[in-house]
Amino acid sequence: MIHYGLKGVTAAETRISFIDGAEGKLIYRGYDISEVSKRTFEEAAYLLWYGEWPDAEQLLMLKGKLQKGRELPGHVASLLKSLPREMDLMSVLRTAVSALGSGPPSIEEAIRLTAVVPVMIACRKAWMDNSVLPDSVNHLDHAEHFLYMLFGSMPTETQRRALETYMILTMEHGMNASAFSARVTASTLSDIHSAVTSAIGTMKGPLHGGAPSEVLSFLAEAAESSDMEELIRQKVCRGERLMGFGHRVYKTRDPRAEALKAVLLSEAGDDDWMKLSLKVEEASINILSELKPGRALYTNVEFYAAAIMKSMNMKADLFTPVFTAARITGWTAHILEQEGNNILFRPDAQYVGPWRVPNGHSSQQKKS
Template sequence: MNQGLKGIVAAQTAISYIDGNKGHLVYRGFDAKKIALEFSFEEAAYLLWYGQKPNQAQLADLADALKSHRTLPGYLMDIIDTLPQDMDLMGVIRTAVSALGDASFEWMPTTEQAIKLTGIIPSIIAYRKRKLANKPYVAPNEELNHVANYLYMLTGEMPLPAHISALETYMILTLEHGMNASTFSARVTISTESDMASAVTSAIGTMKGPLHGGAPSGVTQMLNDIKSEERAEKWLREKIENGERLMGFGHRVYKTTDPRAEALREKAMEVSGQDKWLDLALHVEKLAAKLLAEYKPGRNLYANVEFYAAAVMRAIDMDDALFTPTFTASRVVGWSAHVIEQAEHNTIFRPNSEYIGHLPEFE
């Protein structure tokens, strides 16, 4: 028996491919690392939804379509306003997305529905975040692309180019990652011939769990404690010698360097000198990899995407509460691509279970 369905092939997909032993991540036949460093968010989303790179006209149409869905309808603002103050952001996104599921989302799922959800989720996050902070709502800026507008709506200020670039790279790298728990949840829901909004709501509920979409607060705390490049080696050696884990190193899928971490490292190097926090992260990652190889030879412990996600989020002044929601704002592209793919060749998911309880005596 394969607990948790580990190792069981549940579907065929043309959306992405992962080779954990070689450290490869592929989006629609393209190296995801190159996509992250060379594409915009809109271009990468188009690739995942349509299976090909967009031309300039197609890219412009997609950018306009995403912009057209940024504005929150009044009824959705009212719903968000009435939610409990202590409901976390993932709960708010889940509730808001489910409330979007009107008749236009009925079977079968479409790319237009995917674009609508992708366009509005950053606005949901920004509206709720500013509301809780007693700050005024910031309307979308039609002159900005998807990622830049997200930062703008969160802060009310024009974001720095280095911050836009770093966050865009991160969000492209988290668009899609195979048959993970939330993607499987979305595919199971749509396999019943439910609707796109319900399938994405299922995925958000799954992402909310700390075993899947947990915030990299441990990495942030580690970098906060290290404080400077001069303190790094002594701090790291003490942690390793005390048998403590270095947060943000090692991955249960990738047995070599996480390609997403590689791309984020390259982006951090590109903007290094523009942000001291990213400079510190680069130094710590290089030093930690060296020390882990020294103290734990053969373990192949490298920085994972969580390490650089923490560095990027801290550099752009996002607190930990925004990590999983931001992850969600990008992963909705992958979820929706899988929902559409599942619907095109649909078979309802209906696995068996093994009964281990008591049986009565039958006559």
């Protein structure tokens, strides 16, 4: 029996996270995501890497290492500014990470990669905008520093908390395509930079890392419509997919969406895009229940991520790189776990091509 795309195949044991799609549960190292999302980025990253919450001294140590890791090597900075302007940001990021080096898997390298990738993104953005990359402000925490480097000004508390929550919620999600790609590369005993580069190349694909930009188009369409509810109604009647609703894994509410929504409800204030996302969600669910009784549909994390990023004036080309800056924490946790109990990934494939007889003529395809 062939499991196309390896769907339903268990290929490894993990202590990093657990997903229950039927019940809408996401667990990091034994803790429900609703609890983890209330912590800081640094605390959540420490949990994934070390398997437990940090005490005050351990947290201070991690913050110091993240701050030190923000230094962008000169040759990488030059590379970020020398690649063609038409090269998309994910391709630039993939190339820049591979230029960092070839160190073996270690928590030290995991911390360094997590710290420097946001700076890479900000450096490339500044060059593309013909502006100057701000000087690093070391006392800022991870998410706040990322926003400062991107835009050159201190973010509001709402922006800081919204981005931090998003990054915590998306830093890990089981054996997803990019995490699997990282583990396959790590299983060959390759270096951590190569494994992360593999993951970035996988994240770059629109079937994995591009969802928030599609949600943004839907929200923009709703914002410009004179009758938002009628717009949604027509989409449902035509059988169009409502972007930001539904998930391949979760058959009920996406717990990450619920946690992010909680932040929006408490922090949205007068932000038009955040308020719009709440209105579109309510209208979509009501209209769907009216037109298709018995069919439940829930928002996924990308739905609110798009609203948050738009509220910060992020352009669509930043969405997947920001997702990557968050997910690199989970990737490196998987790489370290793979190294700790390594078996080379080497699945079989069923040959379905022609079979040649000795005289060079084709025979009927061999049945298996």
